[in-house]
Amino acid sequence: MKNTQPETGAFFPRDRDWHPKAYTPGYKTSVLRSPRNALLSLGNTISEITGPVFGHDMLGERDNDLVLNFAKPGASAIGERIIVHGRVLDERGIGMSGVLLEFWQANAGGRYRHKKDNYLAPLDPNFGGCGRAITDENGAYSLRTVKPGPYPWPNGPNDWRPSHIHFSVFGYGFVQRLITQMYFEGDPLIPLCPIANAISDPEAIKRLVAPLDMANTIPFDARAYKFDIVLRGRRSTMFENRPEGN
Amino acid sequence: MVQSLDFLKESPSQTAGPYVHIGCVPEFAGIKGVYPDQLGAAMVNDKTRGESIVITGRVIDGSGTPLTDAMLEIWQADADGLFNSPAELRGTADPNFTGWGRQPTAGDTGVYLFETIKPGRVPFPDGSLQAPHISFWIVARGINIGLQTRMYFGDEKKANSEDPILNRIELNTRVKTLIAASKGNTYTFDIHLQGENETIFFDI
Numbered sequence: 001m002k003n004t005q006p007e008t009g010a011f012f013p014r015d016r017d018w019h020p021k022a023y024t025p026g027y028k029t030s031v032l033r034s035p036r037n038a039l040l041s042l043g044n045t046i047s048e049i050t051g052p053v054f055g056h057d058m059l060g061e062r063d064n065d066l067v068l069n070f071a072k073p074g075a076s077a078i079g080e081r082i083i084v085h086g087r088v089l090d091e092r093g094i095g096m097s098g099v100l101l102e103f104w105q106a107n108a109g110g111r112y113r114h115k116k117d118n119y120l121a122p123l124d125p126n127f128g129g130c131g132r133a134i135t136d137e138n139g140a141y142s143l144r145t146v147k148p149g150p151y152p153w154p155n156g157p158n159d160w161r162p163s164h165i166h167f168s169v170f171g172y173g174f175v176q177r178l179i180t181q182m183y184f185e186g187d188p189l190i191p192l193c194p195i196a197n198a199i200s201d202p203e204a205i206k207r208l209v210a211p212l213d214m215a216n217t218i219p220f221d222a223r224a225y226k227f228d229i230v231l232r233g234r235r236s237t238m239f240e241n242r243p244e245g246n
Numbered sequence: 247m248v249q250s251l252d253f254l255k256e257s258p259s260q261t262a263g264p265y266v267h268i269g270c271v272p273e274f275a276g277i278k279g280v281y282p283d284q285l286g287a288a289m290v291n292d293k294t295r296g297e298s299i300v301i302t303g304r305v306i307d308g309s310g311t312p313l314t315d316a317m318l319e320i321w322q323a324d325a326d327g328l329f330n331s332p333a334e335l336r337g338t339a340d341p342n343f344t345g346w347g348r349q350p351t352a353g354d355t356g357v358y359l360f361e362t363i364k365p366g367r368v369p370f371p372d373g374s375l376q377a378p379h380i381s382f383w384i385v386a387r388g389i390n391i392g393l394q395t396r397m398y399f400g401d402e403k404k405a406n407s408e409d410p411i412l413n414r415i416e417l418n419t420r421v422k423t424l425i426a427a428s429k430g431n432t433y434t435f436d437i438h439l440q441g442e443n444e445t446i447f448f449d450i
């Protein structure tokens with residue numbers, strides 16, 4: 001029998017050694033923007049185990065299609081056509097349905113459509129760079145886009161970001177909220193990147209690198225990359241010492 | 247031999263970067279026409295129950311400079327202390343209140359602003375009542391993992407004095423970093439990333 005009651009157990013604590021630390025001087029902007037005191041550890045209350053949900057009805061037809069969602073009629077974004085797909089799971093391995101994903105990225109030349117980006121690569125008039133999707137009943141999502149180009153950024157004298165797509169992810173509780181980045185298999189810039197290297201465990205960095213997925217490639221159209229995302233798991237609600245009120 | 251604890255690891259966080267606006271508040275970034283509206287821009291409508299309030303402030307770095315490229319999200323209960331969430335099993339929250347808001351800090355002044363309502367009190371797991379509060383999540387370039395904190399209300403002295411979380415904070419001198427100053431219906435809540443007034447951030 002399927003348990004349809006929403007889960008209300010507390011989330012597993014974050015492994016703060018697995019995530020990047022706040023202060024990572026190789027990524028210079030973190031120096032003035034990192035809290036120096038220890039975080040205050042607390043158990044979850046109802047403010048943490050609840051969170052907003054988003055319905056599939058809010059999505060437009062082309063929200064997950066960055067090739068077309070900013071393009072003029074009949075036009076499409078310039079670049080290597082790719083599909084990115086995967087599942088959102090929690091740490092227990094359970095597929096999470098109804099998860100809102102928002103993505104943003106540079107165009108194929110490595111330029112963002114943003115007033116603060118003055119990289120000399122040109123804007124693509126048919127590429128906006130944002131998209132979103134909501135996972136299906138199995139936790140699956142997909143998007144179509146062009147592969148973002150690497151770009152230089154002012155950090156060290158010659159730092160280049162590897163090709164990457166930014167992901168913002170909503171779980172079921174506000175404390176599952178996560179922003180991360182997806183990298184591409186085989187990119188030699190990943191091990192050189194101060195932002196990727198803000199993560200100290202190489203095993204953790206690997207979790208952000210999407211493999212080429214030839215099985216889901218559409219012949220003569222678009223290559224596929226598979227990117228699974230894992231959010232915090234939560235304690236079973238059964239047998240939990242949970243006095244009334246929470 | 248035992249079975250292995252085969253839990254997965256959470257995907258590691260990465261900074262939201264300087265262009266988070268493109269993905270999360272695209273209209274603010276000047277990208278129009280992709281979505282009909284900006285998510286989280288409106289938390290209330292004219293039928294929302296409760297006391298209308300404004301929350302405003304800045305996110306300030308270790309040099310005293312307000313961040314002009316940050317994004318904040320807030321999450322709170324409705325006027326009766328109920329959350330608009332499937333995991334809310336105590337009742338049905340006000341359908342005219344989302345409980346969730348998202349705003350960038352202004353590109354010139356670094357000021358953020360939320361129009362919302364004052365939340366009711368919600369229970370702590372031991373059954374006691376928490377003081378009215380709003381959960382904050384702050385991301386920006388240079389922030390490697392989203393910062394979690396809470397805002398309490400400066401005009402709720404009695405409730406604050408009873409709050410189980412505020413009372414748990416050993417460094418009493420830092421409690422004030424979680425309490426927004428009130429003036430009329432406006433609450434000012436500056437978030438200090440570093441320095442003498444560094445805000446208390448939670449691992450929660």
Ligand SMILES: [Fe+3]
Binds near residue numbers: 166263
């Ligand atoms: Fe980027």
